[in-house]
Amino acid sequence: MKHVKLATDVDLTELASRTPGFAGADLANVVNEATLHAAELNKAAVEMADFDEAIDRAMAGMERKSRVMNEQEKITIAYHEAGHALVAQSRAHCDPVKKVSIIPRGVAALGYTQQVPTEDRYVLRESELLDRLDACLGGRVAEEIVFNDISTGAANDLDQASALARHMIMRCGMSPQLGLATFRDDAARAGYLRFAAPQERYSESTARTIDEEVRRLLDEAHARVERTLHEKRALLDRIASLLLEREVLDHATLQQLIDETETDASSVTAKSAPPAAMRLA
Structure with a gap:
């Protein structure tokens, strides 16, 4: 330097x-x-x-401006990334969103939401991991709500969410059904030994319970995210619209949108509230 x-x-x-x-x-x-x-x-x-x-x-990765998306793809990516950003900013334990972009980069990324931690962390609580799980699913759920359809754009997000949920269940003892026991994930550890026979240290019944608990974590996260995005649908639309206009939003712009929308919503609520005497009656 x-x-x-x-x-x-x-x-x-x-x-x-x-x-x-x-x-x-x-x-x-x-x-x-x-x-x-x-x-x-x-x-x-x-x-x-x-x-x-x-x-x-x-x-x-490098910007790929030569990768031209059609209009529907751009709208889908804008809502997808808006979903990630809005859920992350709505969770107390998520790293703040530094930037949201719908400019294609690298080999496959058509857009991205960049979160930056405010400090180095070495131990994460269950509540923090659950918030991260929610952020992973923000894009997929936004597509479901807005388009009543889903796309292949969430494939990597679902990989990350599934891996996180499985790690919580198998390695961190975060399952009431399985208690304090931990289990090896041979599929994740195999690496170049992928052709070696798996050495399971638990029964088929336990394996089934692990799968059920992973699915439970993902289903519960999906429900939380769906509730958040339904409640903040107007804000989701505003973020996506501005993304389509500018292609990149920084933290300050995103936070300003959130603050303005919440202020507008508070004003509407205050105006529509009945007088105190009427409420008491």
Whole structure:
């Protein structure tokens, strides 16, 4: 970093908060990418926007503007990402949303919702994991509510949600049915030994209970998310609409939308409330 000319708007503390878990080589790559991006635009110094793009490239891949989506796909992705962002911002224990985008990046991502932790965490409570599970399902449930249909866009989200739920049940003892016992997940551990015979350490009955408990966690999360998005449907529409207009929303814009919508809803509620005397009657 000392050999790079930085613009005055570069905030190193902000950069550190945006790169949790990055190793030294990862950070060096971000600096190099930011420098190259600034050079491509003939800038005299590397600005915060260059680092922003470099971090996006490191986390989600290069922009693929050549990947042209049709109008229905863009609307679907906008509501999908709006669902993720709204659920994450509605949960007390979710990392705050830093950016929401419907610009295709990398090999397969047609959009993404970027969450950044406010601090390093080494132990997570069950309530925090449940909130993360909700955020994973936000996109899928938004599609169900808005279009009364589903798409392939949630495949990776469902992989993550299923893996998280299974980890909670099998490794963390977070199932009232299974108690404090933990179980190996041979499918996840097999890796290059995928052709080796599984070495199960539990009965078929227990395996069935594990599957049922994983399904229960996912079903309960789905119900919570569905309730949230039905209650905040107007806000979901506003976020998706602005995404279609701008393609990228930062944290400040997203939070402003949420605050304005909640203020409007409070005003409507106050105006529609009956006078005190009428309520008492």
